[in-house]
Amino acid sequence: MTKNIVSSRISKSYIAVAQNASGRNLNVPVYRISDGLKGPTIYIQSSIHGAEVQGNVVIYHLLQWLKSNTINGEVILVPNCNPVGTNIKAGEYTLGRFDPVNGTNWNRGYYYEKDQVTRFVESVTEDESITSIKERFRAQIDKSIANKLAQNWGLGLAQQLNLKLQQIAVQADYVLDLHNGPVSTRHVYIPxxxxDAATAFSIPxxxxxxxxxxxxxxxxxxxPWWxxxxxxxxxxxxxxxxxVEAFTLEMGSQEVIDFAEGEKDANSILGYLATKNVLHTQDYAPAKMQRLGVYLSDYKTLFTDFGGMVEYCVAPGQHVLSGEVMARILNVDELETDQGMQELRAPCDLIPILHFPSASVLSGTQLYKCFTKYFTLSES
Amino acid sequence: MTKNIVSSRISKSYIAVAQNASGRNLNVPVYRISDGLKGPTIYIQSSIHGAEVQGNVVIYHLLQWLKSNTINGEVILVPNCNPVGTNIKAGEYTLGRFDPVNGTNWNRGYYYEKDQVTRFVESVTEDESITSIKERFRAQIDKSIANKLAQNWGLGLAQQLNLKLQQIAVQADYVLDLHNGPVSTRHVYIPxxxxDAATAFSIPxxxxxxxxxxxxxxxxxxxPWWxxxxxxxxxxxxxxxxxVEAFTLEMGSQEVIDFAEGEKDANSILGYLATKNVLHTQDYAPAKMQRLGVYLSDYKTLFTDFGGMVEYCVAPGQHVLSGEVMARILNVDELETDQGMQELRAPCDLIPILHFPSASVLSGTQLYKCFTKYFTLSES
Amino acid sequence: MTKNIVSSRISKSYIAVAQNASGRNLNVPVYRISDGLKGPTIYIQSSIHGAEVQGNVVIYHLLQWLKSNTINGEVILVPNCNPVGTNIKAGEYTLGRFDPVNGTNWNRGYYYEKDQVTRFVESVTEDESITSIKERFRAQIDKSIANKLAQNWGLGLAQQLNLKLQQIAVQADYVLDLHNGPVSTRHVYIPxxxxDAATAFSIPxxxxxxxxxxxxxxxxxxxPWWxxxxxxxxxxxxxxxxxVEAFTLEMGSQEVIDFAEGEKDANSILGYLATKNVLHTQDYAPAKMQRLGVYLSDYKTLFTDFGGMVEYCVAPGQHVLSGEVMARILNVDELETDQGMQELRAPCDLIPILHFPSASVLSGTQLYKCFTKYFTLSES
Amino acid sequence: MTKNIVSSRISKSYIAVAQNASGRNLNVPVYRISDGLKGPTIYIQSSIHGAEVQGNVVIYHLLQWLKSNTINGEVILVPNCNPVGTNIKAGEYTLGRFDPVNGTNWNRGYYYEKDQVTRFVESVTEDESITSIKERFRAQIDKSIANKLAQNWGLGLAQQLNLKLQQIAVQADYVLDLHNGPVSTRHVYIPxxxxDAATAFSIPxxxxxxxxxxxxxxxxxxxPWWxxxxxxxxxxxxxxxxxVEAFTLEMGSQEVIDFAEGEKDANSILGYLATKNVLHTQDYAPAKMQRLGVYLSDYKTLFTDFGGMVEYCVAPGQHVLSGEVMARILNVDELETDQGMQELRAPCDLIPILHFPSASVLSGTQLYKCFTKYFTLSES
Incomplete structure (x- = not known):
């Protein structure tokens, strides 16, 4: 890890997460911002999926803000954390969700073993302080990751990449992983x-x-902490x-860069940090807005049974009633029959959160992901 | 070529344009609509580039209209004319512009040889009728294509596909090839x-x-005819x-299906056919609208010198002045410096007609194609 | 499922496992061969991974043999069982191991739930016959698969494909799934x-x-049966x-068709069937040969820590001693230094079973899979 | 261009040929070896097509030799000259022949304009020396390339890459572009x-x-020079x-690294340089061997009319008689009929030089490239 000093408050270093076929290191920039004041550590990364680029703009805006504002604790920013995924083009688009060699999702190789927690619990006594437990537990996770990375026979690319990032993230109290959906609303995964963190973000x-x-x-x-x-x-x-909290934030649609939207998202994150006493200003707070929640088991994927060419008839975020037309599917081989255009209808009341980004689909394509049986968390 | 009768006025047949690795024929549907009345032959195909799907919707609407309306001459509709390109997915999108094996553009293997025209001219006498010349010339082109297809050592896939389609198209007086741009306005290529055909379409x-x-x-x-x-x-x-006329119509953006827009585009084509006396109704005519023209040499491609992540700041069709910001490019490796965000400005007054569909680009990516030195063809 | 009669002993039908973007069914041929004699049911499929094509040749030879030989029981042959995977080219090669849309391995979506077995056991009494248990259990699995396929919100493409194949395979007593490695020896996975089945195949x-x-x-x-x-x-x-037995047979290297080798592999399978009393001839039996075995936990993957260009210095099947050079990695960016060529050595005594098929690798690429701590099952 | 001194005789510099989506320069190493002695300039590059990697090994061996041997003139070595193409994986293989965004062949964007030569000729007088003409002409080409690179609206990625390499190559008297075929013999393209250069290489x-x-x-x-x-x-x-001479050398098969073969190829190039008085040793000379020649118009491509799975029955370099079986094509959909296996036969006496590297092909795939009507250049 090389280290550069950007200013007395901001350092920039690089970690080599992979080496390409030309034998060159693929580096990830790591910014650390601190005023030397007590407070939590926050870790924010973006673009683990290569086509999900808008989080980089969010980090850009956060960095501009942090340049001229005092904070408690430390903020660690890791933009473009997957330089392999970002740079694999297949046609005009970015093949960023998985390793093109073997299909491995870039966001599935991090480390956690339940057994290790169980063993650790045995070492804790009733009088051990929270601080001490936290420190010892963190050290143990850190060591386990290092061991995994050092093993004799090597490790797969995605897993190496994930573990090297996790070595930094494990030091943090609050972890934000910035993603995008295909064509998507803003939404957040909350353990x-x-x-309660749901109302600390300004995400609907x-x-x-x-x-x-x-x-x-x-x-x-x-x-591990839970x-x-x-x-x-x-x-x-x-x-x-x-x-310790960790969230996946889905900042709208993939393959889109929008500086103005990115500034709003950065402000939403500053609002969250305000609730954690990281900021010295009162300018940021979670928005007063309607927020809807759903349990993961009610967050449903709607697949198509037909192959064909699809018009997406409902927009992400829209309230859709059971039976409404969600998609029209053109069958180019049957244009003259009534199979030429088929309709796919909502199987229940739902809110589509995202839809597939291409008009051409095979059968078994995930057309929509939808809130069902959702509930209100806050009102505007 | 197998043949099905849809009705007394409409036939549907299939031509096998390729065979896949499973040894199965890849068929293209060919609809022929005729009332047995004298008139021109019109050939319309869609989706030679696999991701450019909206033309299929246009043909769907044309077919619905033709089912219940009398016409002069014959209309030939060939939707989904490239079943190979349509079905190559690379990630979520369609890798449809070129053969994934060798990079060959699916729209570059049609047949024309200038020498053949020159030789044909020698055979024409001053008193030969237009009809006779036309018939003989068509027969000669047809035979040349058949010879090419029959050659001993075989032909490449894209060229075979192109020539089999051209064998049908060559019979037509008016040929419309329906395409889409990446993110694009509606525009048309006119020889x-x-x-004068410019004002016969309702395309700006x-x-x-x-x-x-x-x-x-x-x-x-x-x-050949020119x-x-x-x-x-x-x-x-x-x-x-x-x-004889032939046009490439760019019907908006790729990877989009929109039935309502497709109906408008079908009506625009019916307006063109109205000017050719194909229709028996007065309901369709070219729109009264502003149309802008440009010579091909003034239709310019704007490449980026930087690699990075791009916000497209001007919309297709928008009038842009020299020096206006057209794109902002985020450099994720330099977020803390003033290289973090760079602006690309219009090199002259222009109208962007289309832009690249992905936010992530290498240097040398075609960001925009633009009208420069354009002129007004008709006013609204 | 459509059905064709090939002969009084052989039927051929098709199951539609998917629909492509052109709206066309992608069909898989299913051959059933039976002389109406009592005996086991054997299910053999090939090419679930699209680039692993040699199993199709094996089935071709099996079918030729079965055309003119009497058998007990029934043989079901399903060649080219994944028409999607077979037909996705990316460059000159076949992108056949996973769905190009989402990275899903084509061989990971079959059905099994342990809980279901546990519940079924409750229904079995001590006096129930093996035949009755077998029949009821099979019916239950079959119904579970049907339920999964029928669910309201649909299923992903790979899973649909898998389940439709499994609906046939579940009827069989012996299931053979024919695969290939990248550059590979012949090897077999045995529960x-x-x-004991190890010595029934002629696979080393x-x-x-x-x-x-x-x-x-x-x-x-x-x-389920275990x-x-x-x-x-x-x-x-x-x-x-x-x-009930089921095996994955790895019939050499992917991207290779070899009719002579395929005949040997077909004979190896006939040798296995001979041990199950399926054949009426004594012509086939397992070969007398050296066979080596290994437990899955000792079947190790060797990853590279370097990116670069690789010479594979040991051949699949070769006995390699600890410390021998297995690969030389060229670093094209350091040709003048002693980093220009690096050696990767065997971490212990081993037999490489397969290696990566491309010379260009990123760090974290799986270079070899190797037998370690192997043992002798039979001697030649 | 940054510059490093490797030794007093060898310099290493980098040229930035592109920038990736992370905003990072993609650099190409340029080695220059000279003893300050008079003599020709030789330019050797490798891997403009990303999967054609063996030329890098050849350059590795050349560089080892040049480290300890005196030469006349200057040798310029540019390994891995296309860092974009080398690093695009699609599945396990390298998608290296064309830009994955638009299908542009990486070896088609160099600069030449015949008109420019014509205009230059006007400026030459009968008494101008060869040296002076050569110098002025080179300067003109150099300037034209620089102008192209500097143009206002930018240039495509492949063309930029090509022109930046050509800026170096244009200074050379002898240019060697190291390629590989798919599965291929060693062969060379000679203007x-x-x-006469045919007998200066040791290529059959x-x-x-x-x-x-x-x-x-x-x-x-x-x-230009011709x-x-x-x-x-x-x-x-x-x-x-x-x-001035320039050659494309095809050094065997793509996706293969072989250090021993690479040393032979390096020696073959040293043999060529020996004929140009570059070496100070007598150790290298063109081999005494059989060499066969063919005119480009007789170097024929054999396409398949069928899609299916292919066994390549003849090896690159093998003498094949008209009518011999060159390929067997398995049709996995017709295994029970006599269409199950089809044979493709040689249309005339020929020598296959290379064949397609994958067993799965669509119709219209280039199966073989073949010498026909070849003649003997030298005997062994």
Whole structure:
């Protein structure tokens, strides 16, 4: 890791996350901003999926703001955290969601092992302080990641990339992973145990997720602490709270750069940081707005049974009633029959959150992801 | 070619344009609509570039209209004319502009040889009728294409596909090839010798192209007749007019299906056919609207010198003054410096007609195609 | 499912496993060969991964043989079982291992739920016959798959494809899934509970796999029966054996068609079927040959830490000693330094079974898969 | 261009040929080796097509040799000259022949304009020395390339890359562009006017090409000088010879790295340089071997009319008689009929030089490229 000093408050370093076929390091910039004041550590990365670029603009605006504003604690910004994914073009678009060699999703190789938490719990005594537990636990996770990275037979590219990022993220109290949907509203994934965070962001759609690890950064960051809290609560019969939170923020649509929207998203994040006492100004706060929530099990994917060419008839965020037309599918081989145009209707009341970005689909394509059985978290 | 009867007025047949790796024929549907009345032959195809799907909707609407309306002459509709290109996905999008095996543009393998026209001219006498010349010339082109297709060592996939389509198109008087731009206005390519056609379509942006063959269908259809006319004019000192026209119509953006817009585009084509006395109704006519024209040499491509992530700041169709910001390019590796965001400005007064569809670009990417030195063809 | 009669002994039908963007069904041929004699059902499919084509040649030879030879039971042959994967070209090669839209491995969407076995066990009484249990259990699996396929919101393409194939495979006693490695020896995956099958194939390298389901066809076919046997053994204290076996056979390298090798592989499968009393001839039997075995946990992947251009210095099947050079990696950016060529050495004694098929690799690429701690199953 | 001193005889610099989506320069290393002695300039580049990597090994060996041997003139080595193409993976292979955004072949954007030669000829007087003409002509080409690169609206990526390389190559007397075929023999493209060079390489198959420019580096390097020679010969009636030669060397198969073979190829190039008085040793000379030649018009491509799965039955370099089976094509959809396996036979006596690298092909795929009507240039 090389290190550059941008100013007395801001450092910029690079970590080499991969090497390409030309033998060159692929580096990720890491900005650290601190005024040396006590406070939490915040980790924010963007573009782990290569086509999801708008988070980079959000970080751009955050960095401009941080250049001239004092903060408590430390903010770590890691834009363009996947230089492999960003730079794989297939046709005019970016093939950014998975490794083109083997199909591995770039956001599924982070580290978490439940057994390790169980073993750690044995080492905790009732009188150990929160601070001490937190420090020891963090050190243990850090060491496990380092061991994984050092293993003899090597590791796959996506996993190496993920673990090198996680080595930084594991130091943080609050972790934000900035993503985009295909054609999408702004929405956020929130662990159920940190449900109150929903009203700390200015994001209209919130998905509450359980303590299940499927490889993503947010899960890798919150599962250990959630599991540890639960185990200690049970062991000692009291409520532990380590205050570690991690979120995946979906900042609109992929393949779009919009500086004005990015500034709003940066302000939304500053609003969240304001609730954590990171800012020295009163200028930012969560918006007063309608927020809708849904449990992950009610966040449903609508697949098409037909192959064909699709008109998306409802917009992300729109309230759709059961039976309304969501898509019209043209069958170019049957233009003269009544199979020429088929309609796909909403199977229940729902809100589409995102839809597929291409008009041409095979059968079994995920056309929409939808809120069903959603509920109101706050009113505007 | 198998043949199905849809009704007494409409037939549907299939031509096998390719065979896939499973050994199965890839068929293209060919609809022929005729009331047995005298009149011109019109050939309309769509989606030679796989991601350019909206033309299929236009043909869908044309077919609905033709089902219940009498016409002079014959209309031939060939939707989804490239079943290979339509079905190559690379990530979520369609890799439809070129053969993924070798990069060959699907719209560059049609047939035209200037020498053949020159030789044909020798066979024409001053007293030969237009009808006879037209028939003999068509037969000769047809035979040349058949010879090419039959050659001993075989032909490349794109060229085979093109020639099989051209075998049908060559029979037509008016040829319309329906395309889409990346993110694009509606615009049309018009051969200079058929300039008046500009006002027969209801399309705001018209590009006038010279008698140069670069492999595309429109060129392959008009170059022979244009060259023949010029040669006969010179040989006999009188004005020959065979009345063959061919156009590439760009019906908005790729990767979009929109039934309502498609109906408008179908009506625009019916307006053109009205000027050719194909329709029995007075309901359709070219719109009274502003139309702007440009010569191909003034239709300029703006490339970026930077790699980065791009915000497209001007919309297709918008009038832009020299020096206005057209794009902002984020350099994710320099967010803290003044290289973090660079602006690309208009090198002269221009109208962007289309822009690149992805936010992530390497240096040397074609960001915009623009009208410069354009002129007014008609006023609204 | 349409049905064709090839002969009184052989039928050919098609199942539609998907629909492409042109709205056309993608069909898979299903051959059923039977002489109406009692015996087991054998299911053999090939090319679930599109670039792994040699299994199709094996099925071709099996079909030729079956045309003129009597068998007990029924053989079901499903060549080219993934018409989507086979037909996705990316450059000159076939992008066949995963769905190009979302990276989903085509061999990870089959159905198995352990809970269902547990519930079924409750319904079994000590006096129920093996035949009856087998029949009821099969019917239950079949129904579960049908339910999954029928669900309201639809299913992803790979999963639909897998489940439609599994609906046929579930009827079989012996299931063979024909694959290829990248550049590979012939090897076979064998469930530990059917370990003896290792000597029934004429394949030199055998990998023994535990009762763990990760989505593949072989696992989906043997896990239910293995789990059921274990549960009934425990419940009733006696040894149940349903005689259901499933294997993944790796028939050499991908992107290769070789008719002579395919005939040998077909004969190897006939040798296996001979041990199951399917054949009426004594002409086929497992070969007398050296066979080596390894447990899955000792079948190791060797990744590269460098990006660069790779010479593969050891051949699949070769015995390699700890410390021998396995690969030389050229760093094109450091040709003048001693970093210009780096060597990757064997971390222990091993046999490489397959290696990556391309010379250009990023760091984290899986260069080799290797037998370590292997043992001899039979001697030549 | 940054510059590093490797030793007093060898310098290494980098030219930035592109910028990726992360805003980072993609650099190409340029080695210059000279002992300050009079002699020709030799330019050697490799891997303009990303999957054609073996030329990098050849340059590696050349560089090792040049480190410890004195030469006349200067050798310029440019390995891995296309860092974009090398690093585009699509599945396990490298999508290296064309820009994945638009299909542009990476070897078609070099500069040559015949008109410019014609205009230059006017400026030459009968008494101007060869040296002076050569210098002035080179300066003119150099300036034209610089002008193209500097133009206002920008240039496409492949063309920029090509022109930046050509700016170096244009200074050379002998230009070698190292390529590979798909699965291929070693062969070389030789301009007809430099036909004698055929026996200066140790390469068995030689293709003689006319004075036609289609965008490749060798053409861009020899067409101007060939055209100039012809024009001056005609103008002044005497034989001008500028001694500029350019070749495309096809060093075996793509996607293969082989250090031992690379050393042989390096020695073959040293043999060529020996004939140009570049070496101070007698150790290298063209091999005594059989060499076969063919005119480009007799170097034929054999396409398949069927789609299917292909066994390549003849090896590159093998002498094949008219009517011999060259390929067997499996039709996986017709395994039970006599269409199940079709044979493709040689249309005449020929030598296949290369074949397609994948077993799965659509109709219209280039299966083989073949010498026909070839002749012997030298005997072993």
């Amino acid at each position: 159920e145990y940190a449900k 759609h919130c998905i509450f997720i359980p303590n299940v690890f499927a490889g993503a950064l947010d899960e890798a960051c919150f599962c 599991t540890l809290q639960d185990a200690l609560d049970e062991k000692f019969g009291s409520a532990y709270d380590f205050g | 200079e010798y058929a300039k 942006h018209c590009i006038f192209i010279p008698n140069v063959f670069a492999g595309a269908l429109d060129e392959a259809c008009f170059c 060259t023949l006319q010029d040669a006969l004019d010179e040989k006999f000192g009188s004005a020959y007019d065979f009345g | 530990e509970y059917a370990k 390298h055998c990998i023994f796999i535990p009762n763990v389901f990760a989505g593949a066809l072989d696992e989906a076919c043997f896990c 789990t059921l046997q274990d549960a009934l053994d425990e419940k009733f204290g006696s040894a149940y054996d349903f005689g | 007809e006017y430099a036909k 198959h030689c293709i003689f090409i006319p004075n036609v420019f289609a965008g490749a580096l060798d053409e861009a390097c020899f067409c 055209t100039l020679q012809d024009a001056l010969d005609e103008k002044f009636g005497s034989a001008y010879d500028f001694g």
